[in-house]
Amino acid sequence: MLKQVQHDRYIMKKIWIIALNTFLEARRDRVLYSLILFSVIMILSSLVFSTISAEQYNKIVKDFGLTAISLFGVLMSIFLGTALVYKEIEKKTVYNIFSKPIERYQFVIGKYLGLALTLLVITLCMSVIVFLIVLYVELPNSSFIKYYYGGHYFGEFFAAVYFQYLEFLIIIGIAIVFSCFTSPVLAILLSFLLFAVGRFSADIRLFAEEVRNPIVNYFSEIIYRVIPNLEKFNIRSEAVYGGDISLSLILNTTVYALIYTAVLILLAILIFQKKEFK
Amino acid sequence: MLQVEKLIKDYSTGFFGRKTRVLKEVSFSVEKGEIFGFIGPNGAGKTTTFKSILNFVSITEGKITINGKPNIDNDLKTYIGYLPESPYFYDYLTGEELLSYMGNLHGVEKDILRERIDELLEKVNMAHARKVQLRKYSKGMLQRIGVAQALINDPEFLILDEPMSGLDPIGRREIRDLILEQKKKGKTILLSSHILSDVESLCDRVGVILNGVVVKVGALSDLYREINSDYELLLNCKRADVDKVVKTENISIDERAGFIVLRFDENKKKEVVNKILESEIEMISLYPLRKSLEGIFEEEARKKEKIEN
Ligand SMILES: Nc1ncnc2c1ncn2[C@@H]1O[C@H](COP(=O)(O)OP(=O)(O)OP(=O)(O)O)[C@@H](O)[C@H]1O
Ligand SMILES: [Mg+2]
Numbered sequence: 001m002l003k004q005v006q007h008d009r010y011i012m013k014k015i016w017i018i019a020l021n022t023f024l025e026a027r028r029d030r031v032l033y034s035l036i037l038f039s040v041i042m043i044l045s046s047l048v049f050s051t052i053s054a055e056q057y058n059k060i061v062k063d064f065g066l067t068a069i070s071l072f073g074v075l076m077s078i079f080l081g082t083a084l085v086y087k088e089i090e091k092k093t094v095y096n097i098f099s100k101p102i103e104r105y106q107f108v109i110g111k112y113l114g115l116a117l118t119l120l121v122i123t124l125c126m127s128v129i130v131f132l133i134v135l136y137v138e139l140p141n142s143s144f145i146k147y148y149y150g151g152h153y154f155g156e157f158f159a160a161v162y163f164q165y166l167e168f169l170i171i172i173g174i175a176i177v178f179s180c181f182t183s184p185v186l187a188i189l190l191s192f193l194l195f196a197v198g199r200f201s202a203d204i205r206l207f208a209e210e211v212r213n214p215i216v217n218y219f220s221e222i223i224y225r226v227i228p229n230l231e232k233f234n235i236r237s238e239a240v241y242g243g244d245i246s247l248s249l250i251l252n253t254t255v256y257a258l259i260y261t262a263v264l265i266l267l268a269i270l271i272f273q274k275k276e277f278k
Numbered sequence: 279m280l281q282v283e284k285l286i287k288d289y290s291t292g293f294f295g296r297k298t299r300v301l302k303e304v305s306f307s308v309e310k311g312e313i314f315g316f317i318g319p320n321g322a323g324k325t326t327t328f329k330s331i332l333n334f335v336s337i338t339e340g341k342i343t344i345n346g347k348p349n350i351d352n353d354l355k356t357y358i359g360y361l362p363e364s365p366y367f368y369d370y371l372t373g374e375e376l377l378s379y380m381g382n383l384h385g386v387e388k389d390i391l392r393e394r395i396d397e398l399l400e401k402v403n404m405a406h407a408r409k410v411q412l413r414k415y416s417k418g419m420l421q422r423i424g425v426a427q428a429l430i431n432d433p434e435f436l437i438l439d440e441p442m443s444g445l446d447p448i449g450r451r452e453i454r455d456l457i458l459e460q461k462k463k464g465k466t467i468l469l470s471s472h473i474l475s476d477v478e479s480l481c482d483r484v485g486v487i488l489n490g491v492v493v494k495v496g497a498l499s500d501l502y503r504e505i506n507s508d509y510e511l512l513l514n515c516k517r518a519d520v521d522k523v524v525k526t527e528n529i530s531i532d533e534r535a536g537f538i539v540l541r542f543d544e545n546k547k548k549e550v551v552n553k554i555l556e557s558e559i560e561m562i563s564l565y566p567l568r569k570s571l572e573g574i575f576e577e578e579a580r581k582k583e584k585i586e587n
Contacts (some may be wrong), residue, residue, distance in 0.1 A: 021379055
């Protein structure tokens with residue numbers, strides 16, 4: 001019994017070691033820094049609007065900030081995620097890993113967690129920056145905004161950031177699956193394609209219903225059921241204009257994201273198990 | 279320590295999965311405590327054999343066991359140290375960080391690991407570059423750090439793919455000393471090379487692989503004995519004197535620095551030397567030419583042809 005517990009802890013430790021190394025790699029990645037720089041510039045550029053009118057501005061800056069987080073987070077998830085496993089095979093660093101007592105699933109999970117951790121840190125930092133800007137603009141008009149708009153919706157803002165992070169978790173999962181069997185260029189294309197379908201899957205089904213063609217309907221139904229509905233993670237308007245974000249919505253969405261993520265990681269592991277390091 | 283029995287490996291190449299047989303028949307074993315040299319020309323299949331042993335690729339046929347256990351048992355790797363050929367590493371890590379990462383993956387305890395990193399960096403002469411990122415390392419420096427990471431878990435069984443490649447003469451000697459030191463500690467070492475001078479001063483036994491087939495396994499001295507080597511005989515005389523004494527077929531005659539140099543193979547040795555001794559000619563020296571690996575390979579290729587005909 002005790003031995004089993006120790007053994008499990010040992011397995012987790014190795015996954016964690018790989019995750020931390022992946023995080024370290026991201027921290028020394030110059031491409032990532034330029035992306036982060038861009039996103040910060042984009043967020044800061046929303047300050048330009050603050051001269052227009054403070055009442056309007058509080059919406060613009062939140063919307064702008066959340067969009068920037070979403071855009072750059074998706075970019076980073078896809079760009080870093082598609083390189084995650086492929087790069088290690090291509091650069092032959094897998095020889096260093098798997099000459100050690102490491103199982104392949106430990107490696108895949110470790111790589112995934114490493115990037116998830118990276119994005120967690122980035123998302124947190126960006127959201128704090130956005131939040132500070134929001135505070136800077138809203139506090140002087142605090143009573144006005146409460147009266148006119150019904151509130152600051154700070155809680156909703158962070159809920160939106162959290163939902164956004166859940167979406168990143170799924171996108172990293174998609175990227176790591178492709179990363180296990182195809183080159184980054186193709187993997188990036190396919191990931192973007194799936195991402196787009198995921199964001200519009202509800203629209204696609206609506207469109208298909210209009211067409212009333214059984215074959216089109218059939219396929220749209222499959223897409224709707226298999227591909228994650230990424231619109232579920234978009235509660236930006238609630239964060240900006242207010243709206244009901246219930247605890248059960250948060251729980252349901254979390255479970256939805258975690259199940260998809262788990263399935264994607266499992267798929268990646270199954271593919272990676274079979275891989276020959278030639 | 280290691281048994282490789284009738285190993286066959288097909289690589290599927292191309293889009294339609296056409297198969298090429300890279301390893302056709304690889305059988306050899308490495309005994310505990312010995313240094314075993316795996317030699318063969320480029321593309322013979324040395325690296326592929328190592329990758330099969332470490333379970334990086336699945337084997338098509340045959341059997342590999344380490345300490346009596348099948349090689350797919352991952353726990354075995356706790357006792358193995360591996361140096362990949364032309365080592366690639368995480369170029370964003372420093373030398374020290376790499377060793378620490380590799381040690382952690384092995385599950386080496388913190389205190390022991392810290393000590394061992396210092397010790398190994400010292401041993402491969404890389405202490406000065408411990409805080410330098412690997413992207414700034416030269417090829418030889420990477421090789422050295424590669425040897426260090428192979429030793430990070432104090433392995434019982436070392437598998438080194440061309441440990442001397444890319445090293446300067448001093449580096450070669452250092453790595454050789456390091457390997458011998460491991461042997462003294464009772465460790466088992468399997469290393470590959472295509473340079474015979476590396477293995478002959480180091481290995482207890484060698485296996486020769488040619489074109490995916492292990493054609494010979496044994497002590498290097500046995501191997502040499504079977505190969506006819508060439509000899510050079512240095513004489514102090516005139517060219518014309520030589521012609522009078524020996525028949526010149528199968529003998530090449532040169533003049534070098536005022537001496538006459540005869541070159542012939544094993545079969546002619548007795549005859550030529552006797553004739554010269556009987557004559558008035560002054561003999562300066564007789565020495566065997568260094569047998570090259572190519573000699574062995576050619577010999578084996580010739581034998582094979584004979585069998586096939
Ligand atoms: N990934 C691969 N796909 C297909 N064939 C391969 C692959 N890697 C190696 N080969 C082939 O397998 C054969 C053996 O290669 P291997 O790398 O094992 O040789 P080697 O003995 O290590 O040579 P060297 O001394 O150059 O390192 C070669 O003919 C090579 O063309
Ligand atoms: Mg090789």
